[in-house]
Amino acid sequence: MMTLHAGMVRRTLIALAVTAAFPLQAMADNPAPAPDAPAATQADTPAAAPAATGPGQLETVIVTAQRRAENIKDVPMSIATLKGEKLDVLTAGGQDIRFLSGRSPSVSVESDYGRTFPRFYIRGLGNTDFDLNASQPVGLVMDDVVQENAMLKGFPVFDVDQVEVLRGPQGTLFGRNSPAGVIKFDSAKPVFNTEGYLSGGFGKDGVKNLEGVFNVPLSDTVALRFSGQTQRRDNRVHNPRPTGTRDFEGYEDNAARIQLLVKPSRDFSALFNVHARDLDGTATLFRANILKQGTNDLVDNFDYGSYPTDGINRQHLKTKGGSMRLKWDLDGVTVNSITGYEKLDFYSRADVDGGYGAVYAPPMGPGFIPFVVETADVIPNHKQISQELRAESNSKGPWQWIAGLFYFKEDIQIDSISFDSLSPGNPQNPFYSTQNQSSTSYAAFGSLNYTVSDALKLRGGLRYTSDKKDFSAKRVELTTAGPFNIDNTSHNISWDLSGTYILTPATNVYARVATGYRAPSMQGRLNGLSDRPSFAGAEKALSVEAGIKQDLFDKRARLSLAVFQYRVKDKQLTAGSGAVNMNQLINADKVTGQGVELDFQANLSDSVSMTLGGSYNHTEIQDKNLFVQSCGNALNNPASGCTVTNPVGPFTGTAYINGNPLPRAPEWQGNFTLKYSIPVANGEFFAYTDWSYRTSYNFFLYEAKEYKAKPLLEGGLRAGYKWDKYEIAAYSRNITNRIQAVGAIDFDNLTGILNEPRTYGVQFKATF
Numbered sequence: 001m002m003t004l005h006a007g008m009v010r011r012t013l014i015a016l017a018v019t020a021a022f023p024l025q026a027m028a029d030n031p032a033p034a035p036d037a038p039a040a041t042q043a044d045t046p047a048a049a050p051a052a053t054g055p056g057q058l059e060t061v062i063v064t065a066q067r068r069a070e071n072i073k074d075v076p077m078s079i080a081t082l083k084g085e086k087l088d089v090l091t092a093g094g095q096d097i098r099f100l101s102g103r104s105p106s107v108s109v110e111s112d113y114g115r116t117f118p119r120f121y122i123r124g125l126g127n128t129d130f131d132l133n134a135s136q137p138v139g140l141v142m143d144d145v146v147q148e149n150a151m152l153k154g155f156p157v158f159d160v161d162q163v164e165v166l167r168g169p170q171g172t173l174f175g176r177n178s179p180a181g182v183i184k185f186d187s188a189k190p191v192f193n194t195e196g197y198l199s200g201g202f203g204k205d206g207v208k209n210l211e212g213v214f215n216v217p218l219s220d221t222v223a224l225r226f227s228g229q230t231q232r233r234d235n236r237v238h239n240p241r242p243t244g245t246r247d248f249e250g251y252e253d254n255a256a257r258i259q260l261l262v263k264p265s266r267d268f269s270a271l272f273n274v275h276a277r278d279l280d281g282t283a284t285l286f287r288a289n290i291l292k293q294g295t296n297d298l299v300d301n302f303d304y305g306s307y308p309t310d311g312i313n314r315q316h317l318k319t320k321g322g323s324m325r326l327k328w329d330l331d332g333v334t335v336n337s338i339t340g341y342e343k344l345d346f347y348s349r350a351d352v353d354g355g356y357g358a359v360y361a362p363p364m365g366p367g368f369i370p371f372v373v374e375t376a377d378v379i380p381n382h383k384q385i386s387q388e389l390r391a392e393s394n395s396k397g398p399w400q401w402i403a404g405l406f407y408f409k410e411d412i413q414i415d416s417i418s419f420d421s422l423s424p425g426n427p428q429n430p431f432y433s434t435q436n437q438s439s440t441s442y443a444a445f446g447s448l449n450y451t452v453s454d455a456l457k458l459r460g461g462l463r464y465t466s467d468k469k470d471f472s473a474k475r476v477e478l479t480t481a482g483p484f485n486i487d488n489t490s491h492n493i494s495w496d497l498s499g500t501y502i503l504t505p506a507t508n509v510y511a512r513v514a515t516g517y518r519a520p521s522m523q524g525r526l527n528g529l530s531d532r533p534s535f536a537g538a539e540k541a542l543s544v545e546a547g548i549k550q551d552l553f554d555k556r557a558r559l560s561l562a563v564f565q566y567r568v569k570d571k572q573l574t575a576g577s578g579a580v581n582m583n584q585l586i587n588a589d590k591v592t593g594q595g596v597e598l599d600f601q602a603n604l605s606d607s608v609s610m611t612l613g614g615s616y617n618h619t620e621i622q623d624k625n626l627f628v629q630s631c632g633n634a635l636n637n638p639a640s641g642c643t644v645t646n647p648v649g650p651f652t653g654t655a656y657i658n659g660n661p662l663p664r665a666p667e668w669q670g671n672f673t674l675k676y677s678i679p680v681a682n683g684e685f686f687a688y689t690d691w692s693y694r695t696s697y698n699f700f701l702y703e704a705k706e707y708k709a710k711p712l713l714e715g716g717l718r719a720g721y722k723w724d725k726y727e728i729a730a731y732s733r734n735i736t737n738r739i740q741a742v743g744a745i746d747f748d749n750l751t752g753i754l755n756e757p758r759t760y761g762v763q764f765k766a767t768f
Helices: 006-021 042-047 084-090 150-154
Strands: 079-082 107-110 119-122 138-142 160-167 181-187 195-203 207-217 222-233 251-265 268-281 314-330 333-351 356-358 361-365 374-393 399-419 428-451 456-476 480-504 507-518 521-523 534-536 539-552 557-577 580-603 608-622 627-629 654-656 668-680 683-694 712-723 726-733 741-745 751-754 759-767
Touching: 079 084, 084 668, 084 683, 084 712, 119 138, 119 181, 138 150, 150 314, 150 333, 150 374, 207 759, 428 521, 456 521, 521 580, 534 557, 557 627
Parallel strands: 138 181, 534 580
Antiparallel strands: 079 160, 107 119, 160 181, 195 207, 195 759, 207 222, 222 251, 251 268, 268 314, 314 333, 333 374, 356 361, 374 399, 399 428, 428 456, 456 480, 480 507, 507 539, 521 534, 539 557, 557 580, 580 608, 608 668, 627 654, 668 683, 683 712, 712 726, 726 759, 741 751
């Protein structure tokens, strides 16, 4: 394979940018807004339906990436959206939020906890930490409320109006813990019409999905919208041994949302949102010794449906929350108040060694089991409160502004416990660790837009953030170690500056410089009385981006191309702990990244439409003195341990990682969809296929032959018939049934985590 050197990458990106800067086709479009045209406010968002289009033209995409409703072409940053039929296709078969992985350039999503604890990556920046106290550099905002804990980020996606992916630092309007970007979900809002739908389906492995929406006006000023979803699957993996849990990978996942819109006048509205989720199922299966030593292949004769174990596996998650969004449209200014509350309860237990027995307690298998590890992670107490006050201009003129205050408070307790897999009933061991953290954040922010001329618009933003964390951890055995306290306060000023220039009515170019910040992190998953909590200081990102957004072929196609480069100082990384089931937080001096992103969509004919996306992300850890502990299984038993390819570190079982890419960060990603539809009788036949591809990546900070994911191509297909207010369809996900390791456990044996196998089924939907 050809190696791309830094100089070659830079020349390639420049060539792409220069090529894209020349419009493929100029065309008549809506004229540029006059300098005194008012900027749309959030009040316009529900009514901001796509502009009228001619035959075969693409609909105008409206986003709120800058807290105002705007045409996506006018926003000076790299943005992608998902909505409507594409969401229906990707969630067919009961897929959880990981369906977003690879469906937008530079975006990956994975989990070591199954349908809970999704970990998001944008432009290679993410966090592989499995501790329940882990922070992420990708922010997730649901209905204008930040979802801080990873367990909140997996809320099922249903009755969603639009998903926006905001790439690059979002340190001004969205604030802390978003140096990589933000993924923003907007639920469909109540409307003053009686409407709704009911959708049901069933498929392979006993999959049963039911989703429904009922919207009703209670009066001329009050509207109610109820949305609910239930997803179920039978167990599809079985334990052939008489010990431990016998059946796995079934689940029952129920979620609901109730929204009440009160709009007594044109000047005031209140939107109340109450939502909850109840998930019962099994945790991720860690499969012992399924990786061939010296390769990243699965072992011969691997059977997905068999999982011999002596451990207990179960998982449950309950979340509930609410929000109140108030809006006043006053003379010259719109005021918004957004109050959010979230609470969760979580329990996840799994056999981490992935097999049965041990070398000191035969029989054992599959393969070599050096020691038994059966653990549970628990969040018995959690509460999050947030409050945002925001004012924005709504009058005409070249100057438009936003200013606001933000408050965030989270309290969380995390317990880590273990079990004796070799005793009858797998009793809980008497030793455990616990950690408590109280986080408080205050921020003041503002942004200013200035229309210099009909062709040029400038934007700038500033945010001051103060974060305070009070952390305590202890280990309880025959005696107690701790509590060990870490109290930290950090302050940060984030800013961004961007501009949009209208080359032609169909073509905009933009440039953006932005900074981002992630608050310090603490971790106290203590494994013994001698362990101490680990700490990583705040990280700060600086990103430069330029791009072009263009309508093509009389608005029948749309192109967005961006090139970027970033640097993160004191990058927070998560390192393993050798032969111990815990992580350590570290800071790298610097991490750099550069790349290119392409989004393209087109109506090829009256019957055929397509989308195409792709990204290149080159990331590099730059710290000559940084080393980490590598796979502990090589110390336990070299004959079944991993093969590290990095230079050996200063101590046994360590490796230098300078020059390595970030973990779980594929260099190349691509996605493609194609839809065909044609009138048949009194309805429409349709077929929709979608594909995503990514190249290899490292599972961990160090490189090892076994812990390098293979390239992966996955596809889906959905075909059906629509008539009147009804739709029936058949679907299949991962239609090639490509099964491979997408993650691993490295401290015990060559344990792997697999992607989802092929599934298929049918759906029926009725709309009223």
